[in-house]
Amino acid sequence: MKTVHFELLLGRKVHDSEGRRVGRILEVHAEPEGKDCVVREYLLGTAALLTRLGISAERLLGLPVHREPVRVPWDQMDLSDPERPRLRCSVEELTRNK
Amino acid sequence: MPRQKENGKGIPDELELARDILDQQVVDREETKMGRVDGLVLELREGRPPRIDHIEMGAVVLARRLSPRLERWVDGWRRRFGVRKVARYKAPWSDVQELTSYHLKLDVGALDTPTFDWERWLRDHVIQHIPRPLKGNGEEGEKKE
Numbered sequence: 001m002k003t004v005h006f007e008l009l010l011g012r013k014v015h016d017s018e019g020r021r022v023g024r025i026l027e028v029h030a031e032p033e034g035k036d037c038v039v040r041e042y043l044l045g046t047a048a049l050l051t052r053l054g055i056s057a058e059r060l061l062g063l064p065v066h067r068e069p070v071r072v073p074w075d076q077m078d079l080s081d082p083e084r085p086r087l088r089c090s091v092e093e094l095t096r097n098k
Numbered sequence: 099m100p101r102q103k104e105n106g107k108g109i110p111d112e113l114e115l116a117r118d119i120l121d122q123q124v125v126d127r128e129e130t131k132m133g134r135v136d137g138l139v140l141e142l143r144e145g146r147p148p149r150i151d152h153i154e155m156g157a158v159v160l161a162r163r164l165s166p167r168l169e170r171w172v173d174g175w176r177r178r179f180g181v182r183k184v185a186r187y188k189a190p191w192s193d194v195q196e197l198t199s200y201h202l203k204l205d206v207g208a209l210d211t212p213t214f215d216w217e218r219w220l221r222d223h224v225i226q227h228i229p230r231p232l233k234g235n236g237e238e239g240e241k242k243e
Contacts, residue, residue, distance in 0.1 A: 003151060006115055006138040007163050028115040030150065035192055037113065038147040039140065074147040 004082040014044055014072075016087040016094075023070055025085065042077050043069040070094070108196030108203070115150075123201045124155060124189075126208035133213050135202060136160040137186070149191075153202075155213060156186035181219040187212045 006028065014022045023044035030039050076094060078086045087094065113119065115138060124132045137154035158176065162169035173185055189204050189211075196203040208214050 001151075002142040003139050004142060004148075005162075006140050007120060007136070007159075010116060010120075027117065030113045030115055031111060032107070032109050032113075033149075036149040037109070037191055038149045039115075040147065079142055079148075 004079050009079070009082060009085065012083070012085050014042075014077075014085045014087060016090045018090050020091065022072075022087060022091055026069055029071075039074045041074060042072040044072060045069045107194070108198065109194065110197060113197075118197065118199075119153070119202065122197070124153075125201045125203050126206050126211075127195065127203065128207070129201075129203070130208040132204070132208045132211065133187075136163070139188075152188045152190045153194075154186045154188055156182075156184075158185040182212055182215040184212050 009025050009028070012025050014025060016022050023046050025042055026045040027043040028039055029041045029043065030037050032038075070091075072087060072094065076088050078088050110118070119135055119138055122135045124135060126132055133155045135153050136156060136159035139151045139154060140148040141151040142148050158169055158173045161172040176182065176185060189206065193204045193206055194202060195205045209218075
């Protein structure tokens with residue numbers, strides 16, 4: 001059984017299939033399914049820790065912030081190496097499929 | 099916390115794992131506090147979405163979140179001085195009975211789990227040896243068993 005520790009995934013940098021940096025894992029969205037609770041998508045952001053704390057340069061300057069996290073469906077995330085999570089597609093394909 | 103689903107358990111129909119589960123207060127079926135969710139383990143399945151396998155509790159798990167070196171140090175300390183038999187208490191997801199914004203309830207008795215090893219040790223090695231208050235006639239306040 002292959003397992004990953006969720007708490008160690010948080011804040012990990014994610015690259016796409018072409019090696020470009022997409023963001024850091026901010027959050028994981030899950031839903032109950034029968035007796036289980038299954039992962040639906042991963043939320044990636046640019047500044048994981050600061051975003052989780054609600055801090056950003058824009059906020060500090062009093063500017064409105066409209067940055068949305070990148071939503072990655074569970075089947076597009078490759079966690080075979082949990083220390084180096086990768087997308088199975090490029091960022092463009094991810095946004096195109098939305 | 100999102101609305102509750104009619105899933106037979108008090109678990110919301112949408113969960114954000116970091117926000118809703120990690121570091122959440124854990125209670126047993128009698129609502130006795132057992133600690134916090136220090137770790138969450140996902141099972142990766144071929145062709146199917148990952149599922150939550152179990153939650154983990156324990157100082158070693160918490161230390162690992164900060165650094166692997168600190169984890170080794172805390173585990174070494176536990177082996178030398180600790181009374182807990184296991185470094186981490188693992189509760190399968192199937193034991194989760196209810197999840198609210200203030201606690202995660204497990205369908206277990208806290209006293210039957212390793213989370214209460216320290217309390218049991220203190221009861222047997224310290225509390226039991228504290229002299230009980232004397233009555234006016236010099237007898238102990240309560241009968242010894």
